Amino acid sequence: xxxxxxxxxxxxxxxxxxxxxxxxxLGACGEEGQENRGHEDGGKRGPEIKTKPxxxxxxxTPGANCPDPSHADRVxxxxxxxxxxxxxxxxxxxxxxxxxxxxxxxxxxxINFDVRNIKPEDLEDLMEAMGDxxxxxxxxxGETVKVFVE
Amino acid sequence: MNWPPMLMHVKVKxxxxxFGLWLPLFLLFPLALVVLLILSPLILVGILVMxxxxxxxxxxxxxRCLWAAITSSWALRGLRVDVEGRNETVQxxxx
Numbered sequence: 001x002x003x004x005x006x007x008x009x010x011x012x013x014x015x016x017x018x019x020x021x022x023x024x025x026l027g028a029c030g031e032e033g034q035e036n037r038g039h040e041d042g043g044k045r046g047p048e049i050k051t052k053p054x055x056x057x058x059x060x061t062p063g064a065n066c067p068d069p070s071h072a073d074r075v076x077x078x079x080x081x082x083x084x085x086x087x088x089x090x091x092x093x094x095x096x097x098x099x100x101x102x103x104x105x106x107x108x109x110x111i112n113f114d115v116r117n118i119k120p121e122d123l124e125d126l127m128e129a130m131g132d133x134x135x136x137x138x139x140x141x142g143e144t145v146k147v148f149v150e
Numbered sequence: 151m152n153w154p155p156m157l158m159h160v161k162v163k164x165x166x167x168x169f170g171l172w173l174p175l176f177l178l179f180p181l182a183l184v185v186l187l188i189l190s191p192l193i194l195v196g197i198l199v200m201x202x203x204x205x206x207x208x209x210x211x212x213x214r215c216l217w218a219a220i221t222s223s224w225a226l227r228g229l230r231v232d233v234e235g236r237n238e239t240v241q242x243x244x245x
Contacts, residue, residue, distance in 0.1 A: 073236070080225060080227065082227075086222040089218060
């Protein structure tokens with residue numbers, strides 16, 4: 001029992017406060033205690049428990065605007081995240097000359113970005129955060145493209 | 151622990167053909183190991199020659215490529231690709 005609750009019950013026993021006031025004060029103490037526990041847990045007890053994404057999914061389906069859904073193309077790709085990670089590690093094999101060429105090509109397109117600054121550790125953080133990502137694209141042909149992780 | 155892929159299922163269906171193929175990937179690993187053991191003396195000689203010629207970085211690059219290929223193939227388990235066109239359906243599943 002917390003110190004505050006004890007004090008409230010003491011005050012009630014001594015007749016300094018009535019039962020209603022004690023009830024209200026105890027309720028306030030309870031809410032405060034729950035908030036503190038939430039902070040101590042670092043938000044782990046919250047309703048949103050994040051799980052590590054296992055698969056990257058890409059789907060192409062005929063959308064509502066598709067004129068002929070029965071003849072439309074459908075694509076369903078499920079890529080394990082471990083394969084994505086392995087692919088990211090493959091970037092370490094790209095020779096520096098090729099990265100320089102990529103940088104030059106990006107600069108020609110007006111993008112001032114150095115691809116050598118992308119580190120595998122940064123991509124790992126990005127993948128951790130991908131759990132909340134969902135991309136929905138609806139094309140003019142009526143196809144819906146969805147990219148998400150599960 | 152991540153298990154390596156055991157089987158690959160390829161299915162192609164169109165107007166002319168309709169076939170499914172089960173590829174036993176688990177049989178490839180012992181086979182690759184045997185091939186590696188047979189070729190190991192040659193590989194060793196090649197490494198020594200490269201090192202003697204001062205081309206050690208290519209040896210390192212080769213090993214890194216080999217490692218990347220192994221880890222990539224190890225991570226294939228769970229891959230699934232379904233493409234359904236107007237007249238053709240292709241499915242690839244790695245189990």
